[in-house]
Amino acid sequence: MAEFTAPPDPATVRCPTCRAEQEWADTCRRCKCDLREAAASYLQSRRACLLHLHADRPRAARLAARRCRDLAASAESHRLLAVAALRCRDWAAATVLALGPTVEE
DSSP, rough: EEEEEOOSSTEEOTTTTTOOOOOOOSSOOOOOOBHHHHHHHHHHHHHHHHHHHHHHHHHHHHHHHHHHHHHHHOOHHHHHHHHHHTTTOOHHHHHHHHHSSSEOO
């Protein structure tokens, strides 16, 4: 079970590698992860998910949505994963995703 955690404000970022929360910077203060690259990967995965949904490839969309959620556990990535679960006809997962702040897979 992964936690659904939205940043407290848009000026902060949570590192996808070590989960340190900090003000926006190019690299993580703790593990030196390239946060700019992580943000680019998030946008690429989000776009891939949307394209897979549009092309009626729900399993591929779900994988891309999980990658988005792993890179940035935000309200947006949470909703994207819920939509992908619905398109996969995984009603139980979609219900859990829609009802609560925790994500179960």
